[in-house]
Structure formats: structure tokens, C-alpha cells
Amino acid sequence: MDPFRKGIRVKREWESYLMATDKINLVGLTLDELAELVATLGGKRFRARQIAQWIYRHGARSFDAMTTLALDFRRDLAEVAEISLPAVARVQESVDGTRKYLLALADGEHIEAVRIPMDKERATLCVSSQVGCAMGCAFCLTGTMGLKRNLTAAEIVGQVCAVMEEEPVNNLVFMGMGEPLANFDNLVKALKILRMDEGFNFSSRKLTVSTSGLVPEILRLGACSDTSLAVSLNAANDALRDQLMPVNRRYPLEQLMAACKAFPLKDRQRITFEYILLRGVNDSPQDARQLVRLLHGVKAKINLIPFNEYPGSPFRRPEEARIEAFQTSLLDRGLVAVRRASKGADILAACGQLRAQGTTTS
Numbered sequence: 001m002d003p004f005r006k007g008i009r010v011k012r013e014w015e016s017y018l019m020a021t022d023k024i025n026l027v028g029l030t031l032d033e034l035a036e037l038v039a040t041l042g043g044k045r046f047r048a049r050q051i052a053q054w055i056y057r058h059g060a061r062s063f064d065a066m067t068t069l070a071l072d073f074r075r076d077l078a079e080v081a082e083i084s085l086p087a088v089a090r091v092q093e094s095v096d097g098t099r100k101y102l103l104a105l106a107d108g109e110h111i112e113a114v115r116i117p118m119d120k121e122r123a124t125l126c127v128s129s130q131v132g133c134a135m136g137c138a139f140c141l142t143g144t145m146g147l148k149r150n151l152t153a154a155e156i157v158g159q160v161c162a163v164m165e166e167e168p169v170n171n172l173v174f175m176g177m178g179e180p181l182a183n184f185d186n187l188v189k190a191l192k193i194l195r196m197d198e199g200f201n202f203s204s205r206k207l208t209v210s211t212s213g214l215v216p217e218i219l220r221l222g223a224c225s226d227t228s229l230a231v232s233l234n235a236a237n238d239a240l241r242d243q244l245m246p247v248n249r250r251y252p253l254e255q256l257m258a259a260c261k262a263f264p265l266k267d268r269q270r271i272t273f274e275y276i277l278l279r280g281v282n283d284s285p286q287d288a289r290q291l292v293r294l295l296h297g298v299k300a301k302i303n304l305i306p307f308n309e310y311p312g313s314p315f316r317r318p319e320e321a322r323i324e325a326f327q328t329s330l331l332d333r334g335l336v337a338v339r340r341a342s343k344g345a346d347i348l349a350a351c352g353q354l355r356a357q358g359t360t361t362s
């Protein structure tokens, strides 16, 4: 049924939720928006909280399941609203337990979300923020797709719901497909929903946004959200970073570092700097020294990621000894530098290996 006929004024930004059907997708509404919708149906605000609990805590996917709501109210809701998630099109499992979910969106596009087990109890989900990416980093497979479109807040939250229907997740990193800060408004809205007390209730420490270095948006994010920040650095001088990451020509290192220094951090919190090690490109002792100088005075933690090779890539992973020497040289100068274990490489689920081919095309 057409929600307008019901006399409900659908706000303009809700129009994006009216995708596959003519109904409003409740996944992707903030608590205030849910309350507004509930109010148009004559319900009180606490009903919105109940609905959120049903969707996120109890995994309700239909209104029939929401037994604390009156039958009439459920019927009214079902006429104008729905609970819609991306469909799991395929799951691939790596030898190390990492699982790559291929998710189909309502318009036929696909994205990937990767669940990485940390130990028996804990797992991190690497989520996507866009279909493809426009940033064009030279080493990144997602970058070769170009940008197809932004994900809606409903799709960002929906991918988390879709995976959590299968298995638990307790940490989210926006390091899947896309540049999250290039989809700023939807990202911030999704973060708000993911943090909701009545929902998944992820704390700020459990939510990390990774960016290639969009300086104005780093500052905006710091001003409106307390999530953790990761920056894909990959080079410690402008000449090299210009080549590897075109975004550096717009926002060179000096500006990027100034934004990082201005980013609000709690006690003991640090910004994560991701540094992909590329053989013969950025893995020399001099590169390590430059990196130490660059991060002087920044509350930083460095994630060293030996390049994950993929067919057709011009880059190679450095030899083991070279990787170790690089790390040691950072540690010796007092930096926190961890080597990120590349999980899921055998199913192209590791960092930078996401391309989201639909089931028919791969």
C-alpha cells in the first residue's frame, strides 16, 4: 500500500528507503525517525524503542513477531513499513575461519562484508560503505572498480544485521569496499543507529572508521562522533603518497597530520595508521625513519599490512626479513607497530582484495 494514502508524510530523506517496495525500511531509521513514524500512526515514543529492540536485539524480520505491540498497531505498521536486509548471495570460508559474505542489494548491486574471528568468542566485521570506490589508490582492487554508488544508511546497517543473523560480531571496522568519509551523511547516520542502546549498542571503541585521508571530513567526524579513526597512510612523503593515493594531491601529508592531531581522542586512545608494505616501494629503512618523523607528536598506532597480492597487481609483498626489519625499526624508535595478520587471503577476503562480483559474473 502507498504510505502516502495512509496520510503519512514521508520526509524527503526517507524516500531513499522506499526502494524495493513502496514501504519504509525500518532498518536505517534512527530512534527519532522511528518515533516520528510511530507518532504518525498514533503510537507513543516507547513503541519506537520496542520496535528497535525487536529488530536489532531479537532479530524480528516481520511485524507478526513483535508480540508486545497491539495487533492493530502491527497491522498499521505492516501497511506502511517493512524490515528489509541485503540478501546473502554467497558465503566463502577461508582456511583460517574468515568468512566473506557477498550481499545482494535491492537494485542488483553487490557488496562484501568480511567476518574475521579474533578468538573463540570475538569477531570483527569489516563492512562496506560504498559499491566500489572513487579514490583510485594504485594498490587497491576495490579502487579498480570505480565508484558505482553510495550505500544508504539502511544498507550499511543492513549488512551488519544480515551477518549477525548468521553469527555474532562484536567489533566493526569500516575497511571494506569504499571510502566511508566520501559517504559522510549516511555513514554518520548508520553509526548512530549501530550505537543505539535499544539496538546493537556498539561502543565507540568497537567502531572504527578508516579513511584514505579526506581532511575536511576527518574534522567533521571528530566534531560529531566519538568513533575510532584509522588512516590509510601507506607512504611517509608526499611524492610517493601522491603516486600511490591520488587523494594526497588534494590533501597532502601536512594537512592530513594536522587533522589527525586535531581529532579528539580519549585517554589512551590512539589513531591507527595503516601502512601497506610494498616491495621496493615503501619498505626501506629510510621509509621507516620518515614514518617515525611524520608521526612525531601524534597519538598513533601503526598497523603494518604486508601487501596482499591479487592477480594483475603490479605490486609485490616484501620478503619476510624486510617486513621484520621495518617493524623493528619502528619499535626501536618507540612507536607502537603491530603487524596485521592477513586473514582470508585464500578467498580474496583480505584487505584491498574486495571487488564484489555477483554470483553470475564470477
Ligand code: SAH
Binding pocket: 139, 140, 141, 174, 175, 176, 177, 178, 179, 180, 210, 211, 212, 230, 231, 232, 233, 234, 274, 276, 305, 306, 307, 308, 309, 351, 352, 353
Ligand atoms: N577506503 C578506506 C577504507 C577501506 S580500504 C581506506 O582506504 O582507508 C581498507 C584498507 O585496505 C586500507 O587501509 C588500504 O590501505 C588497505 N588495502 C588496500 N589494498 C590492499 C592490498 N592489496 N593489500 C593490503 N592492504 C590493502
Ligand code: SF4
Binding pocket: 133, 134, 135, 136, 137, 140, 141, 142, 143, 144, 176, 177, 178, 179, 211, 212, 232, 352
Ligand atoms: Fe578506496 Fe580505500 Fe581502496 Fe583507496 S584503499 S581505493 S580509498 S577502498
